[in-house]
Amino acid sequence: MTARLREFRRAADERAADLVHRERIARVMSKSNAASETMKVRQFGDWERARRLAGQIKRHVLANLPDLLEEFERHATARGVEVLWAADAGEARALLLGLARRFQIEIAVKSKSMTTEEIELNAALEAAGIEVLESDLGELIVQLAGTRPYHIVGPAIHLTRAEIAELFHRKLGTAPGAGAEELTLAARDLLRRKFAAAGLGITGANFLLADAGAITVVENEGNARLTMAMPRVHVAIAGIEKVLPRLADLALFLPLLASSGTGQQLTCYNTLARGPRTAGEPDGPEHMAVILLDNGRTTLYARPAVRQALRCIRCGACLNVCPVYRSIGGYTYGTVYSGPIGAVITPHLEEQGRWEHLSQASSLCGACSAACPVDIDLHRLLLENRRRATAERKEGWFWAAALRAWAWVFSRRGRLDRLRGVGRLVRAAAPGRARVPRLAPRSFAQMWSDREQS
Amino acid sequence: MAPSTVSVLIPCLVDQVYPEMGWAMVAVLRRLGYGVDYRRGQTCCGQPAFNAGHWGEARRVAGHCLEVFRGAERVVCPSGSCTAMLREFYAELFAGDAREAEAAALAGRVEEFSEFLLREGAAGRLGARLPGRLGFHNSCHSRRELGQRDESRRVLEQLEDCEVVEPAGEPDCCGFGGLFSVKFAGIAGAMAQSRLARFHELGVARLAVNDPGCILHLRQEAERAGLGLEIRHVAEWVAEALGVGAAPGAGAER
Amino acid sequence: MSSRERILGRLRAAQPPAAERAAPPREPDRSIYRDYPARAEDYVAVFAERFAALRGEFLRAAGLAEAAARVAGLLAELEASEACGAARGLAAADPLIAAVLAASPALAARFDPPERLGMANAEMLPCLAGLTRARALVARSGGIVLDSGRDGGRRLSVFPPLHIVLARAGDYVASLEEALARRAGDADWSSLTIVHGPSRTADIEKTLVLGAHGPKRLAVIHVEA
Numbered sequence: 020m021t022a023r024l025r026e027f028r029r030a031a032d033e034r035a036a037d038l039v040h041r042e043r044i045a046r047v048m049s050k051s052n053a054a055s056e057t058m059k060v061r062q063f064g065d066w067e068r069a070r071r072l073a074g075q076i077k078r079h080v081l082a083n084l085p086d087l088l089e090e091f092e093r094h095a096t097a098r099g100v101e102v103l104w105a106a107d108a109g110e111a112r113a114l115l116l117g118l119a120r121r122f123q124i125e126i127a128v129k130s131k132s133m134t135t136e137e138i139e140l141n142a143a144l145e146a147a148g149i150e151v152l153e154s155d156l157g158e159l160i161v162q163l164a165g166t167r168p169y170h171i172v173g174p175a176i177h178l179t180r181a182e183i184a185e186l187f188h189r190k191l192g193t194a195p196g197a198g199a200e201e202l203t204l205a206a207r208d209l210l211r212r213k214f215a216a217a218g219l220g221i222t223g224a225n226f227l228l229a230d231a232g233a234i235t236v237v238e239n240e241g242n243a244r245l246t247m248a249m250p251r252v253h254v255a256i257a258g259i260e261k262v263l264p265r266l267a268d269l270a271l272f273l274p275l276l277a278s279s280g281t282g283q284q285l286t287c288y289n290t291l292a293r294g295p296r297t298a299g300e301p302d303g304p305e306h307m308a309v310i311l312l313d314n315g316r317t318t319l320y321a322r323p324a325v326r327q328a329l330r331c332i333r334c335g336a337c338l339n340v341c342p343v344y345r346s347i348g349g350y351t352y353g354t355v356y357s358g359p360i361g362a363v364i365t366p367h368l369e370e371q372g373r374w375e376h377l378s379q380a381s382s383l384c385g386a387c388s389a390a391c392p393v394d395i396d397l398h399r400l401l402l403e404n405r406r407r408a409t410a411e412r413k414e415g416w417f418w419a420a421a422l423r424a425w426a427w428v429f430s431r432r433g434r435l436d437r438l439r440g441v442g443r444l445v446r447a448a449a450p451g452r453a454r455v456p457r458l459a460p461r462s463f464a465q466m467w468s469d470r471e472q473s
Numbered sequence: 474m475a476p477s478t479v480s481v482l483i484p485c486l487v488d489q490v491y492p493e494m495g496w497a498m499v500a501v502l503r504r505l506g507y508g509v510d511y512r513r514g515q516t517c518c519g520q521p522a523f524n525a526g527h528w529g530e531a532r533r534v535a536g537h538c539l540e541v542f543r544g545a546e547r548v549v550c551p552s553g554s555c556t557a558m559l560r561e562f563y564a565e566l567f568a569g570d571a572r573e574a575e576a577a578a579l580a581g582r583v584e585e586f587s588e589f590l591l592r593e594g595a596a597g598r599l600g601a602r603l604p605g606r607l608g609f610h611n612s613c614h615s616r617r618e619l620g621q622r623d624e625s626r627r628v629l630e631q632l633e634d635c636e637v638v639e640p641a642g643e644p645d646c647c648g649f650g651g652l653f654s655v656k657f658a659g660i661a662g663a664m665a666q667s668r669l670a671r672f673h674e675l676g677v678a679r680l681a682v683n684d685p686g687c688i689l690h691l692r693q694e695a696e697r698a699g700l701g702l703e704i705r706h707v708a709e710w711v712a713e714a715l716g717v718g719a720a721p722g723a724g725a726e727r
Numbered sequence: 728m729s730s731r732e733r734i735l736g737r738l739r740a741a742q743p744p745a746a747e748r749a750a751p752p753r754e755p756d757r758s759i760y761r762d763y764p765a766r767a768e769d770y771v772a773v774f775a776e777r778f779a780a781l782r783g784e785f786l787r788a789a790g791l792a793e794a795a796a797r798v799a800g801l802l803a804e805l806e807a808s809e810a811c812g813a814a815r816g817l818a819a820a821d822p823l824i825a826a827v828l829a830a831s832p833a834l835a836a837r838f839d840p841p842e843r844l845g846m847a848n849a850e851m852l853p854c855l856a857g858l859t860r861a862r863a864l865v866a867r868s869g870g871i872v873l874d875s876g877r878d879g880g881r882r883l884s885v886f887p888p889l890h891i892v893l894a895r896a897g898d899y900v901a902s903l904e905e906a907l908a909r910r911a912g913d914a915d916w917s918s919l920t921i922v923h924g925p926s927r928t929a930d931i932e933k934t935l936v937l938g939a940h941g942p943k944r945l946a947v948i949h950v951e952a
Contacts, residue, residue, distance in 0.1 A: 032659030041663065050933055052642070064761040072759070075752040082748035085738040098917070104731040156939060157930035173930060180932045199931040203939055210940060211886075215848035241885050241926040241941020247918065248881035249848050259734065264751065270904040271759070273921075274868075281929075284777075285868050285903075288885075288941065289921040297917050301844035302880040313734045321741035342646045346663040380657050382650025382664070383524060385617035386643065405526025414526075418652075422522045426530035429485070429516045430537045442489070455655070456490045456689055463483050463492035467511050 024376040027353065031380065034347040040177070044345050047176050051339045054282025062274055062284050073275055074394025077330035080262050084320070087229040087262045088311065094232025098294035101308040108138035108314050115140065115221070115254060116147055118308055122252045124149055124219040128210070130236065130243035131155035132223025133171060133333060134256045134312055137355045140221070152213050154242035156206050163190045169349040171356065172280050172335035177348060210242065220246035220304070224257035225276065225332065231266040233293035234309060237276060237286045247292050253304040255292070259311050260329040266291070272332065275392040280334035315368030324403050328363050330393040337387035337397055343380060352377060359387035363400045375413050378404035436464065478508035480542065482550040482583065485517035486685040494685060497712035498551045498586055504717050505595045514541045520558040523566060524651045532566055539575050548583045551708050552684050553615030556585040561618050585615065586708055587625040587683060596631045601714035604634035608677035610668070610691070611644045612684035625683040625707045632714045640671035649690035665694035673700065680704045763867055763901055770866040770899040771949065777869030781924030782937060783945045790952040795831035797948045798858070798891060802837060805855055805889050816856030816887070817843060819879030823893050823950065824858055844880050857883040857890045863906040864899045864947070870923050871947070872906045876916035884920070890942040894949050
């Protein structure tokens with residue numbers, strides 16, 4: 020058993036036993052899920068059909084990914100976007116720091132981007148002497164608290180209002196015990212001045228539109244719009260898999276993302292950016308760059324059995340419906356991407372990390388697959404990860420040996436009948452004995468023989 | 474068309490731990506006029522190893538299952554997970570194997586117990602009472618792999634005066650997941666706790682479940698938590714209503 | 728080898744063969760969505776309802792003078808809620824906006840003209856109201872499509888706490904698809920936004936709060952004449 024698995028199990032058991040945490044997460048998730056279910060029915064005549072279509076479009080994207088990326092690059096470059104390619108996190112950081120130095124940036128504002136978490140950008144910028152401020156409220160909260168995002172879509176859903184009020188009181192000087200509105204206003208006031216002063220705005224991208232050469236950023240607060248409107252330089256960092264073939268595809272994907280992600284018909288702000296300000300425009304960035312990030316995605320891509328995981332639009336629905344996630348919370352996974360999607364992709368994105376145990380920590384209930392708006396067979400991919408780990412001998416010796424013995428016994432009825440007594444001994448000696456059931460005095464087969472002579 | 478003979482697939486968990494569930498199903502089928510063929514060589518469908526990712530071992534045991542059920546025309550099974558294993562997963566397990574066609578053939582001949590009763594129209598012939606409130610937990614394999622939203626529920630609702638209650642929304646997993654509940658007992662226990670809490674809110678004292686694995690896991694948690702909850706298989710509740718077949722010697726046949 | 732070449736190379740090496748690359752799926756048809764307004768004459772009413780559900784404020788004005796009065800009313804409310812003196816605004820360049828402002832010189836004096844749209848960020852802090860048209864108003868979702876080319880740049884519709892949109896009957900479309908098709912082909916914008924109501928967040932215990940970073944209030948004044 021690796022140290023990582025031991026630590027995961029320890030943290031998981033601790034979280035699972037924490038009834039306060041479980042109750043809090045259950046409340047938040049059931050609200051989210053109820054809103055999603057209601058909205059899916061309300062706006063889609065046939066949600067299953069909509070998501071199958073979205074899945075087919077994403078499958079088409081993946082099958083044609085290199086060509087679509089080149090198409091995106093062509094159109095974006097024609098409108099003055101600097102398109103850069105980063106093989107890994109280190110290169111992405113270096114490219115961004117290079118841009119910051121070139122444009123003599125002192126202050127940067129960021130909108131919410133899991134990709135920037137993935138490449139650990141903030142620390143690198145700060146080390147280079149650049150002030151970095153998260154502008155999304157949830158991200159700002161975890162930044163002030165010095166922790167990581169708890170959930171893909173709601174970074175601070177694990178904190179109560181009281182805890183956030185205490186944090187803001189300490190760090191921003193708001194009144195103790197402030198309400199949600201007052202706290203939001205404090206964040207708004209702080210950030211307005213920063214938006215005005217920042218030289219660099221950093222965003223992610225929910226979608227990269229190949230035919231338009233445009234990025235799409237989806238949000239509710241408006242901070243991403245301001246990040247792309249006020250600083251003189253805008254840099255977007257996006258995984259290479261974020262491509263959609265056509266701008267028109269947004270008509271399907273924006274409602275799907277909103278329904279599954281936040282239970283909304285559509286998110287408040289859906290913004291396309293396809294270049295720096297044009298000659299006739301009064302404002303907007305003077306320079307725009309897009310960094311296309313690989314960082315293990317091509318490794319995942321090269322594995323056809325799991326490639327469909329790259330369809331993911333990061334809506335967070337699989338986290339919201341996962342009973343394991345609801346029991347252990349987002350931090351326990353120890354990864355950038357948690358929940359079912361995180362368990363599926365992390366072993367491929369980070370081969371050296373040995374994250375196979377995350378695929379084991381699931382009952383394969385299938386709720387994730389049922390909730391995915393781009394029709395990813397998530398629980399089948401978890402099973403595929405398990406099969407692969409076994410085939411590559413990445414699991415410990417114990418279970419391999421145990422299941423070999425099990426297969427030997429269970430491939431012949433005679434062996435099974437004769438070894439029932441051994442089964443009793445195994446149970447008595449097993450660690451976690453309470454979890455292994457007590458055998459009946461006679462098996463069904465034995466009772467049948469006893470009873471049914473003919 | 475007069476009912477005829479069906480073969481029964483007895484899940485390994487029923488065979489070894491809960492034989493009374495198997496007897497309940499056999500008794501119900503016989504009461505409805507079916508002949509019951511039990512092929513004594515059967516052991517297990519292979520799912521525990523399959524779900525753990527050990528497909529070589531799974532294939533070995535599943536291959537034996539194919540041999541045992543060769544020639545069986547209709548197979549009935551009191552477990553959504555075993556049924557799903559044969560119907561949905563044997564194709565993958567035997568892909569490219571010489572037994573691929575045989576696995577596909579068997580897949581088309583297996584039905585889950587409640588599914589079978591409804592399709593045969595037998596559920597409507599039960600003519601029995603089970604008065605009172607009865608909670609129902611639908612297993613994940615039944616719901617998501619077999620696409621059975623309410624088959625077991627509808628069977629139970631055929632019992633007179635039986636008020637079947639389920640928590641609102643999609644059913645949450647009980648936390649069994651085969652070896653998952655052994656490897657990650659803490660998480661699995663929390664999941665069982667959460668699921669039972671939903672039934673506790675509904676105030677039921679009796680729970681019907683259509684999968685032995687869920688029953689094993691939920692009973693363990695119910696006992697640990699001291700909940701006075703009677704958790705039994707759908708087939709057992711139907712058998713009780715009909716007044717038939719507990720395991721021989723375990724209680725008089727009424 | 729550059730990273731670009733390496734990434735594209737790895738993708739091409741693993742790509743399914745040309746014969747197996749999925750054909751592009753058909754256009755999604757309307758039956759996927761349940762809630763389309765059936766007839767063009769319903770667009771305004773449906774929009775008004777959906778927009779209001781998003782906490783947008785839908786106001787009607789019979790003509791230019793009434794529209795001006797509506798705008799003045801919104802400014803007065805702003806002054807009350809912000810506890811400030813005479814609220815100043817900034818207007819995009821547009822014939823309808825110009826006509827409404829011309830209908831009330833007192834109102835026009837409160838708005839900086841479009842020449843001021845390029846002001847420095849710090850200068851924009853005291854600007855409390857942005858006045859624009861829209862490329863399209865989407866009936867199905869209560870959405871408003873704006874772009875940086877014709878709607879006063881990028882900041883105007885997001886930075887001031889009050890955003891006012893002047894609309895006419897011809898601005899409404901049934902669906903997002905139509906709205907996107909209308910503007911996508913044009914050359915003169917670098918940024919386009921589809922807005923659904925005032926700014927909001929639920930990051931604190933899932934409690935809905937309006938006015939996170941974008942406008943706290945979003946109003947549409949539908950000018951009949």
